[in-house]
Amino acid sequence: MKISKGAIITIIFALAIISVIVCAIIDGDSNPYPNTIKYLEDAFNKNEYGVKIIDSNKGEDITDSFISENKELYENGDWDTIMENFNQKHCHLSVERNSDEE
Structure with missing residues (x-):
């Protein structure tokens, strides 16, 4: 089974977005001031x-x-x-x- 370059780039991009979202949720607004x-x-x-x-x-x-x-x-x-x-x-x-x- 061959995976195209476009699919790999899409997967990496999706993982990066998910990583940013998870970090934002974890860090949150714990102390905004x-x-x-x-x-x-x-x-x-x-x-x-x-x-x-x-x-x-x-x-x-x-x-x-x-x-x-x-x-x-x-x-x-x-x-x-x-x-x-x-x-x-x-x-x-x-x-x-x-x-x-x-």
């Missing part, structure tokens, strides 16, 4: 990085109110809801010291 969560977690604790949560619409520092409104969620480890609240309020972070500084 790694730095945001790291800095928000710091804000909920000691705030060693000087994190400020800014309302993008008003340009106001809402760190204290955001922390108090989401403290219970933080204590329960509900990062999905915290991030949903962060995005709904159109917030962004301001960080005085990054994690590489000592």
Whole structure:
């Protein structure tokens, strides 16, 4: 039985596509906001990085109110809801010291 070059190329192409799909599923979106969560977690604790949560619409520092409104969620480890609240309020972070500084 002879296999044509076209069939071999098609099989290799299909395997490559399947490999990419499987890798994407395995890697997934396990942590879509790694730095945001790291800095928000710091804000909920000691705030060693000087994190400020800014309302993008008003340009106001809402760190204290955001922390108090989401403290219970933080204590329960509900990062999905915290991030949903962060995005709904159109917030962004301001960080005085990054994690590489000592």
